[in-house]
Amino acid sequence: MVTQILTKIFGTKHDREMKKIQPLVDQINALEPQMKALSDDQLKAKTPEFQERLKKGETVDDILPEAFAVCREAAVRCLGMRHYDVQLIGGIVLNRGSIAEMRTGEGKTLVATLAVYLNALTGKGVHVVTVNDYLVRRDSEEMGRLYGWLGLTTGIIVHGLTDQERKTMYACDITYCTNNELGFDYLRDNMKFDLNDYVQRGHNFAIVDECDSILVDEARTPLIISGPAEASTEKYQIVNAIIPHLKRDVHFTMEEKSKTASLTEEGNAKVEELLGVGNLYDPQNIELLHHVYQGLKAHHLYRLDVEYMIKDGEIVIVDEFTGRLMPGRRWSDGLHQAIEAKENVEVKSENQTLATITFQNYFLMYNKLSGMTGTADTEAVEFQKIYKLAVNVIPTNKPIKRIDQEDVVYKSEKAKFKAITADIKERSTKGQPILVGTASIEKSEALSKFLRNEGIKHEVLNAKHHEREAEIIAQAGRKGAVTIATNMAGRGTDIKLGGNAEMLAKTLTGSEAGPEYEEALLKVKSQVEKERAEVVSVGGLYIVGTERHESRRIDNQLRGRSGRQGDPGESRFFLSLEDNLMRIFNGERIQKIMEMLNIPEDEPITAKMVTNAVEGAQRKVEGHQFDIRKNLMDYDTVMNNQRNVIYGMRRRVLEGQEIERTVLDMLGDVVSNMLDTYAPENGRKEDWSLEGLNNSLTQTFGFKLDLENMAVNSDTVLEAVKTGVREIYEKQKSSMGPFFEQVQKMILLQSIDNHWKMHLAVVDKLKESIGLRGYAQKDPLIEYKKEAFLAFEKLNNTIKSDAIEKIMRVQLVAQQTEEEVLESLRPEEADLDELDYSSPTEADIGHSLETANAEPPKRKMTFQSGPAHDDRVMNREDRRRMEKQGKGKR
Numbered sequence: 001m002v003t004q005i006l007t008k009i010f011g012t013k014h015d016r017e018m019k020k021i022q023p024l025v026d027q028i029n030a031l032e033p034q035m036k037a038l039s040d041d042q043l044k045a046k047t048p049e050f051q052e053r054l055k056k057g058e059t060v061d062d063i064l065p066e067a068f069a070v071c072r073e074a075a076v077r078c079l080g081m082r083h084y085d086v087q088l089i090g091g092i093v094l095n096r097g098s099i100a101e102m103r104t105g106e107g108k109t110l111v112a113t114l115a116v117y118l119n120a121l122t123g124k125g126v127h128v129v130t131v132n133d134y135l136v137r138r139d140s141e142e143m144g145r146l147y148g149w150l151g152l153t154t155g156i157i158v159h160g161l162t163d164q165e166r167k168t169m170y171a172c173d174i175t176y177c178t179n180n181e182l183g184f185d186y187l188r189d190n191m192k193f194d195l196n197d198y199v200q201r202g203h204n205f206a207i208v209d210e211c212d213s214i215l216v217d218e219a220r221t222p223l224i225i226s227g228p229a230e231a232s233t234e235k236y237q238i239v240n241a242i243i244p245h246l247k248r249d250v251h252f253t254m255e256e257k258s259k260t261a262s263l264t265e266e267g268n269a270k271v272e273e274l275l276g277v278g279n280l281y282d283p284q285n286i287e288l289l290h291h292v293y294q295g296l297k298a299h300h301l302y303r304l305d306v307e308y309m310i311k312d313g314e315i316v317i318v319d320e321f322t323g324r325l326m327p328g329r330r331w332s333d334g335l336h337q338a339i340e341a342k343e344n345v346e347v348k349s350e351n352q353t354l355a356t357i358t359f360q361n362y363f364l365m366y367n368k369l370s371g372m373t374g375t376a377d378t379e380a381v382e383f384q385k386i387y388k389l390a391v392n393v394i395p396t397n398k399p400i401k402r403i404d405q406e407d408v409v410y411k412s413e414k415a416k417f418k419a420i421t422a423d424i425k426e427r428s429t430k431g432q433p434i435l436v437g438t439a440s441i442e443k444s445e446a447l448s449k450f451l452r453n454e455g456i457k458h459e460v461l462n463a464k465h466h467e468r469e470a471e472i473i474a475q476a477g478r479k480g481a482v483t484i485a486t487n488m489a490g491r492g493t494d495i496k497l498g499g500n501a502e503m504l505a506k507t508l509t510g511s512e513a514g515p516e517y518e519e520a521l522l523k524v525k526s527q528v529e530k531e532r533a534e535v536v537s538v539g540g541l542y543i544v545g546t547e548r549h550e551s552r553r554i555d556n557q558l559r560g561r562s563g564r565q566g567d568p569g570e571s572r573f574f575l576s577l578e579d580n581l582m583r584i585f586n587g588e589r590i591q592k593i594m595e596m597l598n599i600p601e602d603e604p605i606t607a608k609m610v611t612n613a614v615e616g617a618q619r620k621v622e623g624h625q626f627d628i629r630k631n632l633m634d635y636d637t638v639m640n641n642q643r644n645v646i647y648g649m650r651r652r653v654l655e656g657q658e659i660e661r662t663v664l665d666m667l668g669d670v671v672s673n674m675l676d677t678y679a680p681e682n683g684r685k686e687d688w689s690l691e692g693l694n695n696s697l698t699q700t701f702g703f704k705l706d707l708e709n710m711a712v713n714s715d716t717v718l719e720a721v722k723t724g725v726r727e728i729y730e731k732q733k734s735s736m737g738p739f740f741e742q743v744q745k746m747i748l749l750q751s752i753d754n755h756w757k758m759h760l761a762v763v764d765k766l767k768e769s770i771g772l773r774g775y776a777q778k779d780p781l782i783e784y785k786k787e788a789f790l791a792f793e794k795l796n797n798t799i800k801s802d803a804i805e806k807i808m809r810v811q812l813v814a815q816q817t818e819e820e821v822l823e824s825l826r827p828e829e830a831d832l833d834e835l836d837y838s839s840p841t842e843a844d845i846g847h848s849l850e851t852a853n854a855e856p857p858k859r860k861m862t863f864q865s866g867p868a869h870d871d872r873v874m875n876r877e878d879r880r881r882m883e884k885q886g887k888g889k890r
Contacts, residue, residue: 014392014393017392018089018392018394018395021089021092021093022089024064024065024092025085025088025089025092027065028065028068028069028072028088029085029088031065031066031069032069032072032073034069035069035070035072035073036073038073040077043070043073043074043077044149044150044151046066046067046070046150047070047121047150047151047152048151050063050066050067050070050121051121051123054121054122060095060118060119060121060122061095063118063121064092064095064118067114067117067118067121068083068088068091068092068114068118070117070150071083071113071114071117071118071146071150072088072114074146074149074150075110075113075146077149078145078146078149079110079142079145079146081107081110083107083110083111083114084107084397086102086106086394086395086396086397087106087107087110087111087114087397088114089394089395090102090106090108090111090114090372090394091111091112091113091114091115091118092114093370093392093394094111094112094114094115094207094370094372095114095115095118095119095370096370097368097369097370097389098370098389098390098391098392099211099370099371099372099373099376099383099389099390099391099392100370100371100372100392100394101372101373101374101375101376101377101391101392101393101394102372102373102374102394102396103374103396103400103560103563103564104374104494104557104560104561104564105494105563105564105565105567106394106396106397106564106565108209108372108373108374109139109142109143109209110143111372112128112143112207112209112372113143113146113147115207115370116128116143116147116174116207117146117147117150117152119204119205119368120147120152120173120174122204123173124202124204124205125170125171125172125173125174125175125201125202125204125205126173126174126175126204126205126206126207127175127176127177127182127203127204127205127206127207127366128140128174128175128176128177128206128207128209129177129178129179129182129206129207129208129209129214130176130177130178130208130209130210131178131179131209131210131213131214132178132324133158133159133178135209136156136157136158136176136177136178137156137158137176139176139209140154140155140156140176144174144176147173147174152173152174153172153173153174154172154173154174154175154176155168155169155170155171155172155174155175155176156169156175156176156177157169157170157175157176157177157178157181157182157185158177158178158181159181163197163199166185166199167198167199170185170199170200170201171201179208179214179218179359180223182362183223183357183359183362184223184225185199185200186200186357186362187223187225187355187356187357188225188355190355190647190650191225191354191355191753193654193749194654195651195654195655203365203366203367204366204367204368205366205367205368205369205370206363206366206368206369206370207370207371207372208363208369208370208371208372209371209372209373210372210373211371211372211373211376212371212373212375212376212379212553213373214359214371215359215360215363215371215383215386215387216379216382216383216553216629217551218359219358219359219360219386219629219632219633220625220628220629220632221329222356222357222358222359222632222636223356223357223358223359223362224332224353224355224356225353225354225355225356226330226352226353226354227352227354233337233347233348233349235287235288235291236291236295236334236337236338236340236341236347237341237347238275239275239288239291239292239294239295239338239341240295240298240338240341240342242271242274242275242292242295243292243295243296243298243299243342244299245270245274246267246270246271246296248300250264250266250267251263251264251266251267251270251271252264252267252296254296254300254301256301256580256584259297259301260293260297261293261296261297261300261301262293263280263292263293268280271289271292275288280292290334291334291338294334294335294337294338295338295341295342297335297338298335298338298339298341298342299342302335302339303442304343304442305318305440305441305442305445306318306440306441306442307320308339309325309441310343310345311325311327313345313346314345314346315336315339315340315343315345317329317330317331318440318441336348352757352760352761353757353760353761353764354757354760355760356639356760357636357640357643358632358633358636358640360386360387360629360632360633360636361633361636361637361640363387364387369387369389370389371383371389374556374557374560375553375556375557375560376391376553377391377393378551378552378553378556378622379391379553379622379626381626382626382629382630385630386629386630386633396565396566397565397566398565398566399566400563400566401540401563401566401567401568401569402540402559402562402563402567402568402569402570402571403569403570403571404559404570404571404572405570405571405572406572406606406608406611407548407572407573407574407575407606407610407611407614408572408573408574408575408604408605408606409575409576409577409582409604409605409606409610410574410575410576410577410601410602410603410604411576411577411599411601412576412577412578412601413576413578413579415576415601415602416546416574416575416576417446417447417450417546418450418602419574419602419604420436420447420450420544420546420574421447421450421451421454421456423544423572423574424436424451424456424482424544425454425456427538427542428456428480428482429480430538431479431480431534431535431538432480432535432538432539432540432541432542433476433477433478433479433480433481433482433483433497433535433540433541433542434481434482434483434541434542434543434544435476435483435485435495435541435542435543435544435558435561435562436482436483436484436485436544436546437485437486437543437544437545437546437558438484438485438486438546438547439486439546439547439549439580440486441486443546443547444460444461444484444485444486445460447484447546448460448484451482451484456482457482458482458483458484459472459475459476459481459482459483459484460483460484461473461483461484461485461486471503471507472485473485473495474494474495474496474499474500474503475499475500475503475504476495476541476561477495477496477497477498477499477500477535477541478498478499478531478535479498479531479534479535494564495541495561495562495564496528496532496564497531497532497535497536497540497541497567498528498529498530498531498532498533498534498535499528499531500528501521501524501525501528502521504520504524504527504528505517505520505521505524508520508524536567536568539568539569539570540562540563540567540568540569540570541561541562541563541567541569541570542562542569542570542571542572543558543559543561543562543569543570543571543572544571544572544573544574545558545559545571545572545573545574546573546574547573547574547575547576547579547580547581547582548573548575548579548581548582548614548618549581549618550581550618550621550622550625551618551621551622551625552615552618552619552622555573555618558571559571574604575610575614581614581617581618581621582614582617584617631781634781635767635781635784638784638785638788638789639763639788642759642788642792642795645792646752646756649752650749650752650753653745653748653749653752654745654749656741656745659741659744659745659748660741660744662748663744663748663803663804663807664729666800666803666804667725667729667804669797669800670700670800670801670804671721671722671725673797673801674693674696674697674700674721675693675717675718675721677692677693677696678690678692678693678696679693679714679717681714685712685713690705690707690712690717693705693717693721694707697721697724699805700801700804700805700808700809701724701725701728701808701809702728702808702809703724703727703728705717705720705721705724706720725808728808729808732807732808732810743807743810744807747803747806747807747810748803750803750806751799751802751803751806752799752803754802755795755798755799755802756795759791759792759795762791763788763791766784766787766788766791767784770783770784770787
């Protein structure tokens with residue numbers, strides 16, 4: 001009550017924020033007459049003027065009012081569009097590094113130009129990130145005209161570009177790109193062996209369009225580049241053959257909410273019998289048990305034309321949030337292979353992770369990050385906690401006239417589809433355009449069948465027809481049009497009442513320019529205006545939701561397609577007790593109520609109680625999904641710190657920063673570890689293993705101590721080892737001459753890459769098993785951090801010992817040229833086109849965490865190019881240095 005009273009007096013948080021921004025808007029508006037008075041050349045000259053002022057010490061905030069005024073006037077002259085005041089507010093919010101929530105049709109694409117132009121003046125690059133290649137091309141072409149007019153360059157990053165093309169595009173002042181391409185380019189860059197081959201030039205400022213989709217929905221799946229691992233695919237076929245023999249609730253149980261399966265006692269016995277194994281829980285059969293669980297999930301939780309499709313003989317994932325196909329992406333942990341076996345398509349071998357990063361940690365690398373979308377406020381807490389992004393709700397330019405009707409609930413899906421069909425038939429007959437949102441390809445085609453049976457002409461937009469996505473959705477506002485869209489397919493394309501004249505003219509002429517196109521456009525415009533008036537008279541665009549999504553945002557996005565810029569509109573959701581959300585969460589309760597009231601199958605109920613129950617279920621799911629994303633973030637932060645250390649080490653090597661100093665430091669650590677292991681300084685002489693020390697010296701350096709002719713004590717052994725190692729190093733340096741540094745560089749890169757890849761596999765295995773620590777009343781996350789740190793210590797030591805052994809033992813062959821030697825040492829670059837840009841699958845790794853617990857050296861030895869000296873320090877100091885590396889921040 002008190003909150004409501006205070007809100008009435010002082011306004012909402014968003015209202016107060018808008019009042020703070022208004023004086024800046026007034027300042028921009030006051031500059032408009034001045035900008036209008038400038039000639040084209042004078043207006044264009046403002047860009048170099050701003051750039052010069054920034055170089056002299058002014059900030060982007062200092063020049064914001066003038067730059068926004070210039071951008072607005074340039075948009076009028078170049079695009080024929082003038083930014084509304086609410087769009088200026090949106091631009092200010094974006095420049096501040098916040099999220100601007102703006103309703104569909106409010107012109108977010110134009111809003112972005114303000115903050116993009118202002119920040120591109122710094123010359124450090126601006127990335128405009130969106131959800132698909134079509135929007136990248138469309139937005140860069142439309143808005144690129146404005147930037148080009150103002151003297152700035154625009155590039156695009158889409159699938160299929162070469163590295164050189166990508167490098168050129170990233171070098172532009174403004175680069176339009178998709179989130180996937182950005183993340184994979186970053187990972188690919190850190191797999192290269194020459195800085196000149198890197199395509200990205202840094203992470204200055206990014207504006208993420210549809211940021212709820214990219215930063216929330218897609219953030220549950222990390223970006224992963226995988227390479228093939230040597231593993232047989234036969235086990236998937238074997239397991240697939242036994243799954244049909246297992247009965248649900250007899251041999252296994254399924255948990256649909258969490259998508260997990262588990263065997264009953266009877267099921268264990270049945271599987272052991274079918275597979276011919278004695279004990280499924282025997283260590284040698286644990287992997288087989290894992291594949292049985294994946295097979296159960298593949299058969300009973302993942303459905304054709306819902307979660308995936310078969311296209312060109314391959315399993316292609318369907319994005320659950322957008323309904324779009326995700327070619328090249330694969331489920332991890334053997335699930336994708338289990339589905340391939342189920343559908344009798346080629347089972348591809350398992351993969352090993354080569355590089356990985358989450359969207360959360362990728363976008364946190366930017367110096368400034370902002371976003372825009374029609375639906376962000378429901379996830380404001382998550383944006384703040386994970387990305388430190390505030391959400392500002394921007395008022396609409398015109399009041400919203402759309403009417404949102406109460407949900408109606410039917411007993412069965414068949415009754416629901418009949419009701420939807422009848423409703424569509426009645427409304428389309430009078431000329432009202434209708435957009436129907438479905439949750440899957442399967443449901444969109446089922447509804448399409450109902451409409452065909454009634455003779456209702458319609459378009460279906462789902463993953464099977466994604467090539468025509470923009471064309472179909474752009475005409476969804478035409479008189480009498482009926483369009484079925486999977487979830488938010490077509491998001492980013494405006495639905496204009498009466499249709500899209502430009503798209504119609506393009507369809508008629510097959511081009512976007514030229515005399516024929518211009519002539520067709522003039523004719524089409526008058527037709528569109530006439531249709532628009534007719535559509536407005538019958539109530540505008542009608543939105544039909546065929547079921548509630550797990551997230552309220554997706555429902556709001558669907559509703560938001562209607563009522564743009566003050567247009568009339570209407571929306572209604574039709575539900576059934578067989579819908580996934582209703583069935584899993586509140587179906588039984590509502591079913592009892594309907595039976596108690598004796599409601600017929602084809603009669604719906606419309607009650608606030610139902611709506612509240614559905615929204616309660618949605619909030620539960622949203623909370624669960626947030627926990628998943630937060631958990632992913634917590635775990636990946638550990639890996640992110642390690643990734644930053646490794647990528648930083650790799651970059652220093654590529655830059656050639658003190659290569660010899662780095663090698664000498666490693667040399668000191670390796671020798672110190674050897675002495676600590678076989679001849680500890682404070683240990684008893686009787687416990688020394690001089691034979692082990694000699695074997696280790698021989699393997700690593702190619703020499704051994706002359707134990708028979710030396711007085712064996714701590715000082716003599718230490719001095720003899722140091723002298724021998726220094727002589728070998730100087731000999732290597734002398735024999736290879738001027739290109740010894742390049743040899744060291746290649747070997748260092750090879751060691752870093754090979755062992756980082758194996759480390760990723762170790763950590764993958766750790767993630768799979770760490771949850772079991774919870775049974776011992778231990779926090780899995782804390783345990784994961786401990787084990788991952790120990791594994792990283794092992795990685796650090798292994799890289800050093802491997803690199804030093806190769807550097808000290810590499811030899812020239814008389815017939816080889818220097819170039820041939822370097823080429824033979826150069827790490828084998830993966831064919832990036834052949835890699836799998838997906839999620840990891842199990843790989844057979846000969847490493848375990850039990851062997852990854854190497855102690856850091858108790859004495860610290862250093863080598864120099866000149867006279868060597870021994871600098872002994874305590875173990876705890878060396879450990880502190882390692883911890884600082886392992887826990888270093890971005």
